[in-house]
Amino acid sequence: MGYDRADIDAGEALLAEIAAEARRRAGSNYLLDNRWFPPEAYVRAEAAALDEGNVRAVILLPAGKGWIVDILIDGAETEAVFPSLPAFVRTRDEALDKGFICLCALFQTIFARRVAEHGDGGLPVRSFDLMGHPLRISGAMQVRAGLLSDYFGGSDQADDPSRRLLAAADPFLEEGQFSMARWQEARKSDRALVHFYAAILVRSGIEALAAPADARS
Numbered sequence: 001m002g003y004d005r006a007d008i009d010a011g012e013a014l015l016a017e018i019a020a021e022a023r024r025r026a027g028s029n030y031l032l033d034n035r036w037f038p039p040e041a042y043v044r045a046e047a048a049a050l051d052e053g054n055v056r057a058v059i060l061l062p063a064g065k066g067w068i069v070d071i072l073i074d075g076a077e078t079e080a081v082f083p084s085l086p087a088f089v090r091t092r093d094e095a096l097d098k099g100f101i102c103l104c105a106l107f108q109t110i111f112a113r114r115v116a117e118h119g120d121g122g123l124p125v126r127s128f129d130l131m132g133h134p135l136r137i138s139g140a141m142q143v144r145a146g147l148l149s150d151y152f153g154g155s156d157q158a159d160d161p162s163r164r165l166l167a168a169a170d171p172f173l174e175e176g177q178f179s180m181a182r183w184q185e186a187r188k189s190d191r192a193l194v195h196f197y198a199a200i201l202v203r204s205g206i207e208a209l210a211a212p213a214d215a216r217s
Contacts, residue, residue: 003059003072011072018058026107027129027151030115031144031196033189035134039112047081048113053071055106060092060097063110069095071102081106111151118143127197130169133178137199151168165197165209176211 029036050073059070070078070086078085082102089095102198120139128135171190173181183191201209 001109003061007059007061008057011059011070014060014099015058015103015152018103019052019055022100022103023052023107024088026104026111026150027148029104030108030111031148031189031192033192035186037101037105038085039105039108042084043082043103043131044080047076048103048109050081050110051106051107052110055103059086060099062092062097063088065066066090067095070097071099071106074101084115090106107151111147115140115144118147127207130165130194130198131173131178131209131211132183133183133198135195135198137195137202142157142197142203143194144200145203146194149200161197161200161204162206162209165194165201166212168193168197178200178211188200 021121025036042114052077056072056073056074059068059072061068061070066088067090068088072078073081084098085102087095087098089098106205121143123139123142125139126137126142128137169173169178172179172186172194174182198209201207
């Protein structure tokens with residue numbers, strides 16, 4: 001589908017506006033076991049060979065009684081990357097939502113390839129003491145923590161990882177103590193969030209985190 005220069009310029013500006021948040025959401029969705037969306041529903045597996053720099057523009061274009069949404073990819077046809085694009089929807093908000101989720105799915109697919117390429121990075125399994133509960137932090141999780149930190153950069157996810165770990169671990173506390181029963185009953189994605197922030201601390205040389213004083217009182 002051909003677009004004029006003004007449409008492409010607007011699409012490039014929109015991409016610049018939403019790309020950072022799309023990267024953050026893609027990283028979060030990967031970490032949380034696809035809690036928000038299944039990437040394979042929005043992007044073809046072959047798209048993993050791309051990089052973020054291949055994305056040129058996110059097109060939102062009024063057309064008759066609706067809007068066209070499209071994502072331009074350097075070196076590939078849109079249909080070869082996104083099974084449902086270009087698309088015609090009723091409103092601009094719908095078009096933006098569809099473009100955003102497709103962009104997130106593409107970024108997550110690229111990110112998953114990058115994780116696979118790095119493997120465990122040759123890093124050994126490390127132990128982390130979380131309020132008396134030992135965690136095994138694999139080399140692969142340490143690698144993912146580093147890569148995900150880049151995706152989370154520039155958002156509130158980049159705050160002090162100790163505070164983030166305490167917040168992630170809060171559902172597993174009972175009367176100020178770590179509850180093994182709650183841990184075993186939790187979803188895989190909730191435990192992954194705890195391992196993620198623990199891995200960030202491990203990477204910075206921190207090997208333990210005690211419960212805050214007010215939780216123990």
